[in-house]
Amino acid sequence: MNESTLFLITFIVYIIAAFFYFSFLLSKKESSAKTGLSVVTVGFFVHTLALIWRTIESGHAPFTNMYESLSFLAWSGALAYIIIEYKYKIRKVGPYLMLIIIGIMALASSPLMPDEATPLMPALQSYWLWLHVSVTLLGEAFFAVAFVTSIMYLVADSREKKGIAKEGAISSEKLDSISYRCVAVGFPLFTLGGLVFGMVWAYKAWGTYWSWDPKETWSLITWFVFALYLHTRIVMGWKGRRSALIAIIGFLAAMFTYFGVNYLLAGLHSYA
Amino acid sequence: MKSFIRFLSSVIRFLSSVKLAIVLIIIITIASVIGTLIPQLRSAEEYLARYGQISELLMQLEITDLYHSWWFKALLILFSLNIVICTLTRLSPKLRRAFKPNLEFETQTLLAAKIQERFSKNLNLEKSKRELKKELRSAHYRIKETEKDGAVHLLARKKILGIFGSDIVHLGLLIILIGGIISSFSGFRTNINISEGEIVQVLNTEFKLQLDKFETEYYPDGRVKDWKSTLTIIEDETPRLTKTIEVNHPLTYKGHVFYQSDVGWNWRNPILEIRATKTSDPTSFTKAFLRLGEKEIWEEENLEFTALQFLPDFIIDGNQPMTRSLDPNNPAVFIEVYRNEEKISSGWIFAKFPDFSQMHSEEEADYKFEFKDIQAAQYSGIQMSKDPGVNFIWVGCGFLMIGLFLAFYWPTRDIRFILKDTVGKTEIISAGRSAKSKLALESEFTRIMTSFRRSQ
Numbered sequence: 111m112n113e114s115t116l117f118l119i120t121f122i123v124y125i126i127a128a129f130f131y132f133s134f135l136l137s138k139k140e141s142s143a144k145t146g147l148s149v150v151t152v153g154f155f156v157h158t159l160a161l162i163w164r165t166i167e168s169g170h171a172p173f174t175n176m177y178e179s180l181s182f183l184a185w186s187g188a189l190a191y192i193i194i195e196y197k198y199k200i201r202k203v204g205p206y207l208m209l210i211i212i213g214i215m216a217l218a219s220s221p222l223m224p225d226e227a228t229p230l231m232p233a234l235q236s237y238w239l240w241l242h243v244s245v246t247l248l249g250e251a252f253f254a255v256a257f258v259t260s261i262m263y264l265v266a267d268s269r270e271k272k273g274i275a276k277e278g279a280i281s282s283e284k285l286d287s288i289s290y291r292c293v294a295v296g297f298p299l300f301t302l303g304g305l306v307f308g309m310v311w312a313y314k315a316w317g318t319y320w321s322w323d324p325k326e327t328w329s330l331i332t333w334f335v336f337a338l339y340l341h342t343r344i345v346m347g348w349k350g351r352r353s354a355l356i357a358i359i360g361f362l363a364a365m366f367t368y369f370g371v372n373y374l375l376a377g378l379h380s381y382a
Numbered sequence: 383m384k385s386f387i388r389f390l391s392s393v394i395r396f397l398s399s400v401k402l403a404i405v406l407i408i409i410i411t412i413a414s415v416i417g418t419l420i421p422q423l424r425s426a427e428e429y430l431a432r433y434g435q436i437s438e439l440l441m442q443l444e445i446t447d448l449y450h451s452w453w454f455k456a457l458l459i460l461f462s463l464n465i466v467i468c469t470l471t472r473l474s475p476k477l478r479r480a481f482k483p484n485l486e487f488e489t490q491t492l493l494a495a496k497i498q499e500r501f502s503k504n505l506n507l508e509k510s511k512r513e514l515k516k517e518l519r520s521a522h523y524r525i526k527e528t529e530k531d532g533a534v535h536l537l538a539r540k541k542i543l544g545i546f547g548s549d550i551v552h553l554g555l556l557i558i559l560i561g562g563i564i565s566s567f568s569g570f571r572t573n574i575n576i577s578e579g580e581i582v583q584v585l586n587t588e589f590k591l592q593l594d595k596f597e598t599e600y601y602p603d604g605r606v607k608d609w610k611s612t613l614t615i616i617e618d619e620t621p622r623l624t625k626t627i628e629v630n631h632p633l634t635y636k637g638h639v640f641y642q643s644d645v646g647w648n649w650r651n652p653i654l655e656i657r658a659t660k661t662s663d664p665t666s667f668t669k670a671f672l673r674l675g676e677k678e679i680w681e682e683e684n685l686e687f688t689a690l691q692f693l694p695d696f697i698i699d700g701n702q703p704m705t706r707s708l709d710p711n712n713p714a715v716f717i718e719v720y721r722n723e724e725k726i727s728s729g730w731i732f733a734k735f736p737d738f739s740q741m742h743s744e745e746e747a748d749y750k751f752e753f754k755d756i757q758a759a760q761y762s763g764i765q766m767s768k769d770p771g772v773n774f775i776w777v778g779c780g781f782l783m784i785g786l787f788l789a790f791y792w793p794t795r796d797i798r799f800i801l802k803d804t805v806g807k808t809e810i811i812s813a814g815r816s817a818k819s820k821l822a823l824e825s826e827f828t829r830i831m832t833s834f835r836r837s838q
Contacts, residue, residue, distance in 0.1 A: 230607075
C-alpha cells in the first residue's frame with residue numbers, strides 16, 4: 111500500500127461513481143444518483159488519505175508539482191461537488207462534474223506529469239505554500255461547478271425556449287442561481303488565496319508583492335472576469351445567458367492561469 | 383462659473399456610471415492579456431526579429447512595457463476615479479437606510495412583498511407589541527419603532543453592515559491602488575552581491591551591510607535546500623542589527639528589507655592558477671596563484687610574470703577580445719613575462735584550450751604558460767527593497783476581504799410591521815425583505831411568526 115495505490119483506488123472509485131451517475135441520467139432512477147453520491151464520498155475519503163500519505167512521505171504540502179496540484183484540484187472539485195449536492199440536491203450536475211474530475215485525475219496520472227516527489231527548492235519552503243495554493247484551488251473548484259452549471263443552463267435554456275425541456279429536468283432558473291452561489295463562494299476564496307496570499311508570499315520571498323509576472327497577471331484577469339460577472343449581475347441585473355457565458359469564460363481563464371501559463375508563457379512561477 | 387459647474391456635473395455623471403466601470407474592466411482585462419502575449423521589456427532587435435514592421439509601433443505605444451505605459455496608468459487612474467464616484471453616489475441612500483431608515487411604510491407596499499403575512503392577534507396592541515419584540519430579539523433583530531395614525535410601525539433588522547460590503551471592497555481596492563502608486567513612485571530595489579567578510583555601502587541609504595557568514599544547505603541528493611546569510615547592519619560605524627536571513631525569511635531595518643535571493647561567484651577578479659614550464663627541461667616549473675596585477679617571481683629562471691586582464695567568457699569581436707557573459711564558459715587570462723625588467727613575451731592563455739595559447743614572444747622564449755584553474759569568491763545575492771506602499775497594500779487587502787465577507791456572507795435582513803388596534807385585538811401586517819438571502823429569511827420569518835402567534 112502506498113500513495114500511488116491509494117490514488118489509483120480513488121481514480122477507480124470516481125469512475126464507478128460516474129458510472130452510477132450516468133445510469134441515473136439514462137434510467138432516471140433516483141437510487142442510482144444516491145449510490146453515485148455515496149461512492150463519490152467514499153472516493154473523496156480515500157483521496158484525502160492519499161493526500162495525507164503524500165504529505166507525510168514527501169514532508170511538504172501536496173501540491174508542489176503538476177501531478178500533486180492536479181490531484182489536489184480534483185480533490186477540491188469532489189469536495190465542492192459534495193457540498194453543493196448535499197445543500198441543493200442537484201443530482202444532474204453530478205455526471206458532468208464527475209467527468210471533469212475524472213479528466214483531471216487522468217491528466218494527473220498521465221506519464222507527461224512528473225509525479226516524483228522532489229525536495230522543495232528554497233523559494234517554496236514556506237507555510238504560505240499551503241495557504242496560497244490550497245485556498246486558490248478550492249476557489250477554482252467552485253468555479254468549476256459554476257462552469258458545469260452554466261453550460262447546463264445554456265442547454266436547459268435553449269430547450270425551454272424551444273419547448274422541448276424534458277420532464278423532471280432542472281429548471282434553467284435554478285441552474286442560474288446555483289451558478290451564482292458557486293461564484294459567490296469561489297470568488298472570495300480565489301481573491302484570498304490567489305491574490306491576497308499570493309501577494310503576501312511574493313513580498314516575503316521576492317521582495318515585491320506584484321511584478322506583472324504572467325501567472326499573476328492571469329489570476330488578475332480571472333479575477334476581473336468574475337468581478338464583471340458580479341457587477342453585471344448585481345448592479346445591471348444581467349441573468350441567464352450572458353451571466354452563464356461570463357462564468358464559462360471565467361473558469362477557462364482560471365484554467366489558463368493554472369495550466370496555460372506554465373506551458374506557454376515563461377515567468378517567475380516557472381516551478382508550479 | 384455656471385458652465386464650469388455644468389461641466390463638472392457631467393464629468394461626475396460620466397464617472398458615476400456602472401457602464402463605464404464595466405467597459406473599463408473589459409479594456410483593462412484585454413490589455414492585461416496582450417501584455418502576457420507580447421514579451422515585455424526586450425531589446426529593439428528582438429522585437430524587430432519577432433514582429434517586423436509593426437515593432438516600432440509597439441514600442442511607440444509602449445506595448446513592450448505595457449503595464450507601466452502612460453495609457454495603462456491612465457486607465458487605472460480613470461478606473462480608480464470611477465470606483466470612488468460610483469461608491470460615493472451610491473453611499474448616501476445606503477447610509478440613510480442604515481442610520482435614518484424610513485419607518486413610515488404603507489400597508490399596500492407591505493402586502494405587495496413576496497414574503498408577507500397579515501393576521502389578527504388575540505391580545506391588545508401593547509401586549510402584542512411586547513411579545514413580538516421578544517420574539518424578534520431572540521432571533522437577534524434590532525428594532526426601531528414609531529407611531530403613525532394610531533398604528534405602531536416596527537422595523538426589525540439584522541446584519542445591517544452587509545449592505546456596505548461592496549463599498550468596503552471598493553475602499554480596499556482604492557487603498558491597494560494608492561499603495562501601488564506609492565510603490566511605483568517611491569519604491570526602490572537593488573541587488574547587492576556581497577562576499578563573506580565584505581562590507582558594502584547600501585545604495586541610497588546611510589548604512590552599510592556586512593556579510594558575516596554565508597552557507598548553502600543541501601538535500602542528500604545534492605539539490606540546494608537553502609541559502610543562509612548572516613548580515614550585520616552598520617550605521618555610524620556601529621553595528622546595529624545582526625540577523626541570519628534565508629529565502630522566505632528576510633531582515634528588515636528602518637523600512638529596508640533584505641532578501642536572500644541567490645548565490646553567485648565573482649568572476650571579475652578571481653584567483654588565477656598559472657603554471658609555467660621550461661620546454662627544454664619539463665622538470666623545471668613553477669605554479670602561481672595570482673590576482674590581476676599581482677606579480678610572480680620565478681627565481682630559478684630569473685623570470686617575472688603578471689596577469690593583466692581576465693575574461694570569463696572569451697571571444698574575439700572585431701579583433702578585440704571581449705567577454706560574452708559573466709559566466710566562466712571560456713576563461714582566458716592575458717599575461718606578460720619579464721626578464722630583467724624587459725618584456726620578453728605576452729599573450730592570452732586559455733583554461734579550456736591549453737594548446738591554443740597566443741603568446742607573442744619578443745624573443746624566442748623557452749617557456750610554456752598554462753592557465754590551470756580559477757577560483758572565484760562566492761557571493762551571496764541579496765536583494766534590498768524599500769517600499770513605503772506595501773503597508774497600504776496589506777490594509778487594502780484587509781478591507782477587501784472584510785468587504786467580500788460582508789457582501790456574500792452577511793446578508794442584511796429586515797422585517798417591517800404595522801400593528802393596528804382593533805378593539806382589544808391587534809391586526810398585524812408584516813413583510814420581510816432581503817436581497818441576498820430570501821430563502822433563509824423566508825424560513826426565519828415563518829418561524830418567528832408561528833412562534834409569535836402561539837404566544838399569550
